[in-house]
Amino acid sequence: MGEIHVHEFMSLDGVIDAPTWTFDYGFDPGMGEAIGAVTNRSRGILLGRTTYEMFEPAWSTRTVEDDPGAPFFNDTTKYVVSSTLTDATWRNSELAGPYDPDAIRRLKDEVGDLYVSGSGRLVRAMLADGLVDELHLFVYPVTRGPGPRLFPHDAAPAKMSLATSESYDNGVVYLAYRPQA
């Protein structure tokens, strides 16, 4: 059984919208290493439609020279959770249909470790269904105010184990948590 590893760029107040606001902080090499450790173990990428549609134009034209993460995003099979998308045009993409916890469990079984980025709606549903094995949160030293949050006000109470904590010179804190069974 593979694991689901969720990677989020999050403001200190918990907002995880399209992280254009993170650009001001630069990208510390240590963050690249931490994310690389997650992507290296992943055999598939699981995305919600909104994030998929944002990633496709951003990543599909990049090469390893532009960004060391490009081969992972382009070459790894992407499973897109959507009830509306009919055609996944980014190479190595598969439609996973509407959200269905059993379908996700099957993917974990068949594919192995899955990397999830952004995809707030999908992640909230998977957290509620106990499908997330590890949350990799990069917490930025800024408050965003309004915006979609990783943990909604009706999130189910859950205890977590802290797996990793690191901080970087740009003020970003990396916290990895594993929900306790």
Added chain:
Amino acid sequence: MGRVVVTEFISLDGVVEDPGGAEDFRHGGWSFEIQRGEEGDKFKLDETMGSDALLLGRRTYEGFAQAWPSRDGEFADKFNSMPKYVVSSTLESPEWTNTTVLQGDVAESVARLKQEIDGDIVVHGSVQLVQELLEQELVDALHLMVFPVVLGDGKRLFGTTSDKRWLDLQSTQSVGDGVTILVYKRR
């Protein structure tokens, strides 16, 4: 010139309500369910021994005023003896030693306190007050003890704050059973 230091026990989903269990919140006392360890205790002790005054909202004040006067030890002695300022329009004749009630405009009162007190004016809990202080840019430092738990409902520290880039990360520390201490300063 004093500085306002806000210190909070906070869940991973940002909830700061009733970590000690003195209020009527269904998860009240949640911070006691996870060990913060000796280093966590030391952080809180150092923070309190370095405080020059407490600034509290009415609800937190009332919880503290119930709990602390009967306790002793280094931490409790400091809590009980140092000046306490409580923001309230309703509280009269507070009984906890060395308490002053701040009435009227909060931002003005706190700005004046910062002029009068040379040192750390520490705010514990007091979510409503803290949100106002954040909005008015009166918070100089933020100490967050992040507990590895999602609570779901409950009052959140950053409920209604606007978009602000006012933080510099000063330090991080992992303590106890997965608790992370994040210290930020105003930029």
